[in-house]
Amino acid sequence: xxxxxxxxxxxxxxxxxxxxxxxxxxxxxxxxxxxxxxxxxxxxxxxxxxxxxxxxxxxxxxxxxxxxxxxxxxxxxxxxxxxxxxxxxxxxxxxxxxxxxxxxxxxxxxxxxxxxxxxxxxxxxxxxxxxxxxxxxxxxxxxxxxxxxxxxxxxxxxxxxxxxxxxxxxxxxxxxxxxxxxxxxxxxxxxxxxxxxxxxxxxxxxxxxxxxxxxxxxxxxxxxxxxxxxxxxxxxxxxxxxxxxxxxxxxxxxxxxxxxxxxxxxxxxxxxxxxxxxxxxxxxxxxxxxxxxxxxxxxxxxxxxxxxxxxxxxxxxxxxxxxxxxxxxxxxxxxxxxxxxxxxxxxxxxxxxxxxxxxxxxxxxxxxxxxxxxxxxxxxxxxxxxxxxxxxxxxxxxxxxxxxxxxxxxxxxxxxxxxxxxxxxxxxxxxxxxxxxxxxxxxxxxxxxxxxxxxxxxxxxxxxxxxxxxxxxxxx
Numbered sequence: 001x002x003x004x005x006x007x008x009x010x011x012x013x014x015x016x017x018x019x020x021x022x023x024x025x026x027x028x029x030x031x032x033x034x035x036x037x038x039x040x041x042x043x044x045x046x047x048x049x050x051x052x053x054x055x056x057x058x059x060x061x062x063x064x065x066x067x068x069x070x071x072x073x074x075x076x077x078x079x080x081x082x083x084x085x086x087x088x089x090x091x092x093x094x095x096x097x098x099x100x101x102x103x104x105x106x107x108x109x110x111x112x113x114x115x116x117x118x119x120x121x122x123x124x125x126x127x128x129x130x131x132x133x134x135x136x137x138x139x140x141x142x143x144x145x146x147x148x149x150x151x152x153x154x155x156x157x158x159x160x161x162x163x164x165x166x167x168x169x170x171x172x173x174x175x176x177x178x179x180x181x182x183x184x185x186x187x188x189x190x191x192x193x194x195x196x197x198x199x200x201x202x203x204x205x206x207x208x209x210x211x212x213x214x215x216x217x218x219x220x221x222x223x224x225x226x227x228x229x230x231x232x233x234x235x236x237x238x239x240x241x242x243x244x245x246x247x248x249x250x251x252x253x254x255x256x257x258x259x260x261x262x263x264x265x266x267x268x269x270x271x272x273x274x275x276x277x278x279x280x281x282x283x284x285x286x287x288x289x290x291x292x293x294x295x296x297x298x299x300x301x302x303x304x305x306x307x308x309x310x311x312x313x314x315x316x317x318x319x320x321x322x323x324x325x326x327x328x329x330x331x332x333x334x335x336x337x338x339x340x341x342x343x344x345x346x347x348x349x350x351x352x353x354x355x356x357x358x359x360x361x362x363x364x365x366x367x368x369x370x371x372x373x374x375x376x377x378x379x380x381x382x383x384x385x386x387x388x389x390x391x392x393x394x395x396x397x398x399x400x401x402x403x404x405x406x407x408x409x410x411x412x413x414x415x416x417x418x419x420x421x422x423x424x425x426x427x428x429x430x431x432x433x434x435x436x437x438x439x440x441x442x443x444x445x446x447x448x449x450x451x452x453x454x455x456x457x458x459x460x461x462x463x464x465x466x467x468x469x470x471x472x473x474x475x476x
Contacts, residue, residue: 040087076087083375088136089131090122091362092276093329096241097395105382112375114138130155137376139191143360144431147189148179154366156188159401160259162377164384165190168175169420172401175427176360190384191401192395197247197324197341197428200331203339205232205319213415214342217289217351224296227319236318237297238309240449242440246430248322249295250343250442252356252427256345262432270468272460279459287452289347293322294447302448314338328363328397328412337457340412344419356419359428361398434466 089098095118102114108387115135119125123146129135135155141147150156157164165173165187172191183189206213214220224234239243258264261277267276298318300302307330313321314335321327331338344356347361364383368374382388386402393400397410399420408417419425433439446455 004257006318010172018236040080060387068385078338082111082113083132083372084115085138085372085379086136087114087116087235087379088122088126088139088141089116089118090126090142092120093419094116094172094362094392097392101388101392102384105379109375109378111159112379113363114379126150134468135369137367137370137372138379139365139367141365142364143176143179143189143191144428145179145433145435147363148185148431151182151356151365152180156182156184157368157370157373157376158186158188159190159204159377159380160185160187162187162190162381162384167404168401169403171334171420171423171425172358172360175358175425176363178427179431183325189360189365191360192362192364192383192389193360193396193398193422194358194401195326195361195398196413196420197251197323197359198342198344198416200313200315200323200327200412201319201343202313202319202343205208205236206318209319211319213343214346215351216346218349220346221292222295224320228296233298233318235298235320235322236295236304236309236312237294237301237322237341237447238304238306239297239302239444240305240308242444244306244323245294245443245447246440247324247357249286249346250291250428250430252289252347253283254352254357254426255345255355256286257429258282262429266467268467270464270465278456279463280453280456282457283459284452286347287446288457290443291447291452296440310334324357325397325399325413325416328410342412342415344416350466352372354419355424356416357424357428358399358420359431360401361396388394411416433461436466437462 006407007454050098053286068102083364083457087098087102088101089095098116099151102116105114126136126141128138130150130441137154141150168191172194176189176191177187201213205227207209209226209232211226212219214223227234258277261282264277265275268277270279294301304312304328309321309323310327310330311334312318313323314331316338321331325342328340331340346354348354364380366373366380370376384402386400389400390405394409397412399408399413399417407421408414430439439459442455442458446452
């Protein structure tokens with residue numbers, strides 16, 4: 001007997017499969033044409049088929065022979081035993097990339113089938129699955145506050161013993177660890193790719209106007225004024241999509257806030273007004289600088305959204321764009337020939353204090369209660385191989401989290417890459433904020449003509465309200 005998979009992915013073949021087929025043969029043979037057999041019942045009411053001699057008995061012997069053959073060919077059945085992994089994947093732009101990676105993994109692991117499950121609203125989808133107690137075997141998740149909530153709820157397995165964990169850049173490991181975990185020493189997600197938030201710039205426009213990349217805050221203002229005087233929009237702003245203001249907030253706030261700001265803020269609980277740290281005390285400089293940069297935006301910015309901004313920057317309508325590496329693929333899709341560069345926000349006049357804000361764009365987790373832990377770990381280890389990680393980073397204009405990586409070859413990211421090599425990287429501070437705090441809306445109101453004092457007071461007030469519900473006050 002020859003065992004070969006059908007076209008496409010192999011189906012699960014077991015002893016039961018052969019027995020069911022054999023029973024079908026028997027039933028066909030005993031189906032009455034001229035009352036070949038009769039049916040009676042035992043005293044318990046169970047049907048018993050009485051077979052006459054002839055084809056029926058031969059069919060039964062055939063069935064028994066098939067079953068016996070299966071039992072003596074365990075290697076054949078085992079070969080076709082396939083474990084199916086449910087792979088929850090949240091990035092729509094990466095579906096085709098992961099399909100290709102899955103094909104490679106399955107070719108090297110014929111006993112494992114991986115089914116990629118992508119849905120438009122990943123946050124809602126994963127929570128729905130958890131409510132139904134259907135945690136996927138392997139997951140990709142954005143390393144944000146929502147991931148941290150799930151990690152602290154012990155949804156994900158501990159991956160601290162995977163060898164690749166020690167190969168992740170220390171600064172990147174800190175970013176994911178700061179979001180939370182099930183217990184102090186657990187690793188509930190392995191960083192697969194990193195993004196970077198900085199300032200994108202049009203290299204051709206900089207060259208045409210003899211402008212150098214700024215390294216200090218004063219130099220950045222001088223660059224903006226130079227373009228403004230030349231009739232070139234310094235920054236393309238997309239205020240209609242409130243979230244697009246957040247990159248400036250996380251870069252300026254992250255660079256200028258006191259050390260351990262959010263840890264200290266959480267320790268204060270709801271008692272922010274009398275505490276040592278608060279947004280009103282520690283964020284005025286960052287917010288004044290944010291509104292200064294937005295003052296260099298184009299007319300009509302309140303009606304322009306993220307997609308419009310990508311297209312406009314691609315068309316050379318501004319010299320700079322306050323967006324991260326994640327915007328580069330969309331910009332290039334609009335204009336493949338655009339010459340993009342990048343540099344970190346110079347939040348101060350001391351270049352040695354400049355850092356790059358980075359997030360774990362994709363983290364890999366395993367469901368804590370997966371029925372296939374061995375296969376799930378094998379898949380995660382395959383995904384974290386340097387070749388796969390580097391290839392994905394190149395295709396998605398991202399950064400590899402691995403210290404062993406040779407670095408990005410994307411010229412658009414060259415201005416940010418050295419900060420990864422030197423571990424001068426911090427996480428997105430908005431990931432430290434409760435999801436119920438409406439930061440984007442507050443930022444939108446601010447840049448549309450609001451006052452810094454009102455913005456900061458609203459942040460303190462909202463934090464206090466949320467903390468009163470969720471954070472014990474250690475002073476009580």
